[in-house]
């Protein structure tokens with residue numbers, strides 16, 4: 680049986696890391712696409728040359744021609760611009776919206792049956808716009824953010840509790856911005872919810888609040904350290920987890936920016952929610968119940984995303 684085809688639209692920091700991970704994990708053959716001449720070709724060749732030592736079977740190709748993504752099973756989109764220190768993700772809206780238009784059209788023409796994972800920021804508005812520009816079915820277009828934000832939360836919690844990251848589970852929902860919603864009640868260590876761990880004396884509410892805030896600021900923390908761009912190892916790993924769930928029909932329960940129409944009281948909006956990802960793409964949005972405080976935080980985040988979607992419509996009238 681032929682190997683799956685994975686098209687990576689954008690061959691920058693995340694795109695290159697995605698290609699390396701996809702090859703090492705033998706998820707399929709990889710096509711790296713970018714408008715920068717030489718970058719995708721150079722990265723594809725470099726990673727292919729790591730194959731003999733690593734021992735993977737995967738073909739890698741770099742290209743500046745959308746025709747080469749033809750028939751891709753998965754497209755992961757990182758094309759665009761990352762932020763620099765002092766900027767918010769939302770400052771990227773105007774410039775990256777134009778990129779989503781060309782990418783959406785390229786995918787619609789050459790890989791209309793792909794499962795599309797958008798990473799480009801500001802994430803929730805860009806995945807909405809990418810879906811609009813591509814016209815693909817909603818369940819086949821989603822955004823990566825919740826897996827990353829939850830991974831950051833899990834990492835910080837594992838440091839606090841001195842336990843394995845594997846035994847920490849977490850859900851960070853809402854928009855991928857300053858208003859994101861780390862849900863402590865739905866986050867656990869060995870199945871024990873965080874509020875119970877506070878009662879058990881494993882940590883204090885103050886320390887937990889600080890970890891929640893560090894999670895919300897997780898992207899900015901890396902931007903501040905790197906100074907020239909944003910995080911890419913954890914973002915790439917997170918998107919690969921989603922791609923693998925689709926390609927292997929794993930039915931993983933993962934938080935991602937999905938189209939929500941009915942669940943959680945939402946009507947036709949992309950925002951971070953718990954989902955099931957399998958061969959059908961986003962197969963289910965989990966309609967979790969939130970308490971009053973959680974709902975208030977989630978509503979605030981949803982409003983921020985709605986504002987960005989309106990801003991997109993204001994910039995590009997074809998979206999209105």
Ligand SMILES: NC(=O)C1=CN([C@@H]2O[C@H](COP(=O)(O)OP(=O)(O)OC[C@H]3O[C@@H](n4cnc5c(N)ncnc54)[C@H](O)[C@@H]3O)[C@@H](O)[C@H]2O)C=CC1
Pocket residue numbers: 688689690691692693694712713714715718757758759760761762771775778781782797798799800802823824827855908909910911914
């Ligand atoms: N959703 C999330 O959780 C995260 C999102 N991001 C976002 O991902 C995006 C990419 O980040 P990096 O890979 O670090 O940036 P990068 O600058 O290293 O790579 C972006 C690539 O996109 C290419 N590009 C620009 N316009 C293009 C077009 N029209 N068609 C095809 N390629 C095009 C550039 O040539 C460049 O190689 C940024 O918008 C960043 O903010 C980053 C981390 C996490």
Ligand SMILES: O=C([O-])CC(=O)C(=O)O
Pocket residue numbers: 761762768800827855897898899901902909910914
């Ligand atoms: O912070 C950024 O600009 C990149 C990003 O979305 C993240 O790392 O969470």
